[in-house]
């Protein structure tokens with residue numbers, strides 16, 4: 001029984017990979033100090049978005065500056081499709097452009113040089129074509145999918161977690177009903 005289910009799952013996996021359901025976007029954050037030594041300490045977040053439907057081509061037209069609790073500023077953002085390299089530095093032209101644009105947006109940051117960037121964080125935002133997937137697997141009935149949140153995984157996490165709980169609750173109640181009806 002188990003091996004039969006596993007084989008079915010494998011067949012499904014192979015089939016899914018013929019048309020990749022994902023597109024991976026990479027994202028970059030630059031971490032700099034926010035202790036008041038290079039400019040007055042920032043206490044509020046700033047964000048400007050000029051994102052358009054050019055996203056598929058690697059749109060970089062948005063800027064955010066986020067003060068964090070540990071006297072650090074997170075500077076972003078960069079969105080690039082199908083960029084898998086996570087070892088990027090300020091020498092990478094799109095990151096250089098991003099840093100310049102952030103300084104243009106908030107001129108006090110011009111006092112920060114390359115050596116003031118303490119870390120270049122590169123992460124992936126795997127997204128699903130169309131929409132996120134939050135559903136029971138059609139073949140492996142004990143598998144509940146919840147993936148493809150792209151760059152909104154934190155924002156969507158509460159709603160998705162609540163939906164996951166509701167689906168599991170519903171499934172358990174259904175199972176209990178079937179069990180009771182067989183008694």
Ligand SMILES: Cc1cc2nc3c(=O)[nH]c(=O)nc-3n(C[C@H](O)[C@H](O)[C@H](O)COP(=O)(O)OP(=O)(O)OC[C@H]3O[C@@H](n4cnc5c(N)ncnc54)[C@H](O)[C@@H]3O)c2cc1C
Pocket residue numbers: 026027028029122123124125149150151152153154155156
């Ligand atoms: C630059 C950037 C900016 C973003 N900005 C936003 C934003 O503004 N708003 C928003 O809502 N979302 C944003 N996101 C997306 C958000 O960060 C993700 O959607 C979210 O973190 C996904 O959460 P997760 O717990 O599913 O996965 P993750 O946060 O990726 O956590 C997975 C964890 O599992 C660990 N792990 C992986 N493989 C293994 C293994 N084999 N064994 C053990 N541990 C393993 C990893 O180390 C990691 O700690 C951003 C992402 C990036 C990259």
